[in-house]
Amino acid sequence: MKLSGLLAVLLLLCTVRISSGGSHPKPACRYPPSQWCRSLEIAIACNVQKQCMELNATRPNLAVPPVSVTLYYESLCPACRVFITQQLFPTWTILHDIMTVTLVPYGNAKELPSENSPFTCQHGEPECRANMIEACIIHLSRHSAFRIISCMESSADVLRAAQSCLQLYAPSVSWSSVSSCVTGGLGRQLMHVNAVMTRGLNPAHTHVPWVTFNGEYTEENEDKAMSSLFHLVCQLYKGVKPPACSGAPVRLNRGFC
Structure with a gap:
């Protein structure tokens, strides 16, 4: 299973556990926006799992040194x-x-x-x-x-x-x-x-x-x-340039209300 797929499964499982367990209420987000995607636990606590997954999809290859x-x-x-x-x-x-x-x-x-x-x-x-x-x-x-x-x-x-x-x-x-x-x-x-x-x-x-x-x-x-x-x-930077470097627009799978 690819890393992105594994991350998606983990996010789903953790979300179900948090929402279904009456004795484990969803924790309030106590982190600034700059840290929301720092870890899976923080992303869940701040209810930004989807956004963090989209962000990770556009990030450069970690094998290339910054x-x-x-x-x-x-x-x-x-x-x-x-x-x-x-x-x-x-x-x-x-x-x-x-x-x-x-x-x-x-x-x-x-x-x-x-x-x-x-x-x-x-x-x-x-x-x-x-x-x-x-x-x-x-x-x-x-x-x-x-x-x-x-x-x-x-x-x-x-x-x-x-x-x-x-x-x-x-x-x-x-x-x-x-x-x-x-x-x-x-x-x-x-x-x-x-x-x-x-x-x-x-x-x-x-x-x-x-x-x-x-x-x-x-x-x-x-x-x-x-x-x-x-x-x-x-x-x-020796890796694939992030969109910001070229000014190219990034298409993300976003929903609207």
Whole structure:
């Protein structure tokens, strides 16, 4: 039996079990739309099985690796903020099935042998704090991290927006856990890892935002990314291009009321 057929059978069986058992009432949907198709259980809980099956039918071949995009940046760098909010996040929102994003907040910072002030940053102490907050959020919130970071970077005040953006996109992650990460040793460890990753770039970075694709940096790709990251990701993906890349309409078997 094909995987799609097996999934359909599983969906049907699970739906029957939930609807027929009086002692097993259908759970309420407690998940944001971005997670509805993350698993079979969530799809059933949110009553979107059919829609998720249709979505899966149009997804690219999972055997083809996605385009790996890694951004080395500073939290308060104006150019970094523009790239995140106007290029990287919008592109990922549409093409997340064929690309992965890794965020490395550090940029032009310097790591110092000091317990009280282990880092100095291009835009001062507020940026060092914001870098560490974002590093902790990335570590603690996992799948929701990019949405939180984009929310922060698109705000008028990155630091002030941190807590509300976290509550909006990752309500299960407490702000106290982020604060503990920042003030404790974990935050410094995370920033040290980012420092090592940034220092290990080859060629060495000369500015931020600094973007690598599948672990490699070229000026040509950087120029393309700054003007149209969306088209570059479509170009670099080796599998069958998703409909969004060609602009071709997708016919789905939809019903209407």
